[in-house]
Amino acid sequence: MADARSIILHEYPTSPYAEKIRLALRLKNLAWSRVEIPVIMPRPDLMPLTGGYRRTPVMQIGADIYCDTAIILRELEARFPMPALKLPGHEGLAQMVAGWTDGRWFQSSVAVIFGEMGDKVGEDFIKDREKLSGRPFDVNAMKAVAPMMRDQWRARLMLLEERLQGGQGAGAGLYLVGAKPGLVDVHAYMNVWFMQQNVPDFLAKCFETADLTKAWFERLQEFEGQDPETITSAEALEIGKHAAPRLVVATTKYEPQDIAPGDMVAVAPDDYGQVWVEGEIVHADSQRVILQRMSEEAETVHVHFPRAGFLVRRI
Template identity: 80%
Template sequence: MADARSVILHEYPTSPFAEKVRLALKLKNLAYSRVEIPVIMPRPDLMPLTGGYRRTPVMQIGADIYCDTAIILRELETRFATVSLRTPGQEGLSQMVAGWTDGRWFQSSVAVIFGAIGDSVPDAFKKDREELSGRPFDTEAMKQVAPMMRDQWRARLMLLEERLQAGRGAGAGNYLIGAKPGFVDVHAYMNVWFMMNTLPDFANTCLEAAPLTRAWYDRLTEAEGQEPETISSRAALDIAKPAAPRLVMASTVNEPQGFAPGETVAVAPDDYGQVWVEGELVHADAQRIVLQRTSPEAETIHVHFPRAGFLVRRA
């Protein structure tokens, strides 16, 4: 039964970014609960927790809310380090890789996938994604660029094959960095999973020329972890309301904008889904910013964001 100590993942099954976190939870063999949120807005029980942040996934532990996979994975590693996904000697590398997988490679995945299935996508989904991205959901444009994006997608996939080939030559090629899975694998896995679960014929054709990547993908897919308990969005909100956020020392460290604890600031992604979440600044450093928010539905919560990829301004 989920409580204020439980890891609660707010997600939906087809989200490739949620799959990153699901894979990390499996590899770390962590128990967790899940809330299946709608693929499109509204999400009335989640918004009081996030302050309006609307990207997927969101992680909750009691009254602490973690927005974006970067801060979710960092927090899971900090709290549950017994099975570590950090690769010694490669610190920082995984987040650099994430910038590539979540950016250029994901963009080509979207173009290939929706260039193929865009005509069957419901209008409500298109409208929602237009609001999220701030751009038209232009299926005709995606169709036109899809052949070129298929080339781009395959080229990026083959970089994994080159890495695995080089690792095998060094005697440790089961995963991208060494003999054990780590965060680099978690990030790189996302786009392959997304394509395999949406356009499997195309993905399998590409993988025919990448046998090491196929074996790597299969190993990660077959990893065994704990089955999550599914709870309602209302139950998650009820868990947050009486809980107290984890104690965080109020501080700022070398802040370029001169922020101080107690100021009201606003945070938003720097690319899409740019909803500004306002709150009282609790803590800020080079990798994390924590806001305190209050609402009738959730009372006092702390909302955590990564710094890289997020904008911060005085409200």
């Protein structure tokens, strides 16, 4: 049964970002628990833990809450370093690749997928995603650009093919950097998986000229890992309420805004889902900011965010 030491992933099966973390958990063969959250809001048991952050997935370990895949992967690697995913050649590069896979490539994935299946999407989903993105979720516009976006999507896939062709030494062509799967592979895998789940015929067509990428993708899919235990959102909230956040050094290292422990700030993504989460600074450095939050439902939690891609402002 899940407890304060367990990895708890708040996710839903069709989320491509959640699949990125599920792949990392399989590669590291870690035991974990899951809470299946609704695809759309509301998520009443999760909001007290995150302070309002609403993107998927969220990782919880006791009273420590990790928002965004970048900080989740960083924390998994720090707590469970073996087997490693931060391999030689992946340092720094992995997050650079993530900026591409989670940005421009994901945008073309969305256009292709919803241009294909937009008519099957419910009005509640459309309204939720409009609120999340802050712009219209225009299915007709996606249909209109879908042919061009297919070109864009394939062009990006073929960059993986070039990388695999250009590998050197033992194990060349097995993974994007060397003979073992690492963080760069985890980030690059996401959009290919998303397309396989939704427009498999298009992906199969792309694979006709990308043999190495097809083999790379299938190789990653073969990792099985451990089957997760499913718990309820209420159980996860109760675990957080009765746990204490992990002890961290209350410090800030060079901060351009001169924020310091004890300052009240708000944090939000810089692109979409811009819900500002307020809390007291516990720790900040170039790659992470930790807020302490207190509420009746969750008592005291530490909410962790990455710095790249997230805005911090004083309140």
